[in-house]
Amino acid sequence: DSGVTQTPKHLITATGQRVTLRCSPRSGDLSVYWYQQSLDQGLQFLIQYYNGEERAKGNILERFSAQQFPDLHSELNLSSLELGDSALYFCASSGQRGAFFGQGTRLTVV
């Protein structure tokens, strides 16, 4: 158990819809990262928050947004969903020993 909690584990939704993915980092970790992994692909960095502030942005679409709340949990909002957004979305939190990943949310857009 990595200590990082992601909900939900699976999500099926229709094109054009909006969904919210949630992540609770490990106790004591201030950084939260979001990654996207499409089928048989590597991990694409989307965005990072540190202690409530956006710290780094990767290849995140304008239709996607994220935030980190005062209790350090984070949410990734995906809107106007397209078939190509179907992927595994990982949240990770980082401490000195490395980044630890949640189990991921498998999003299927139909």
Next chain:
Amino acid sequence: AQTVTQSQPEMSVQEAETVTLSCTYDTSESDYYLFWYKQPPSRQMILVIRQEAYKQQNATENRFSVNFQKAAKSFSLKISDSQLGDAAMYFCAYRSGPYTDKLIFGTGTRLQVFP
């Protein structure tokens, strides 16, 4: 910008044998961390081993060890006494010094283990 390259898309090994997965990276920084992650069929990302760039000694974790060559910017993973449960995708990752920085991943190596 930092980059991580894994030049072996697939590797295979027989059970109980040893296999080495390659990783090279490019950076102009002197303080950084390197990691190997395992992604089994369950798709969970599992931290296997980490190496601090300032440490000359190669990291080891049970059957997993690394060969860190800083000058050559090489970071290979050796798996000894391979087990069927080692079959997975393995990703090499780089992180700048501060532990608040993001991980940059390679494209992965798929390891098959044959009985």
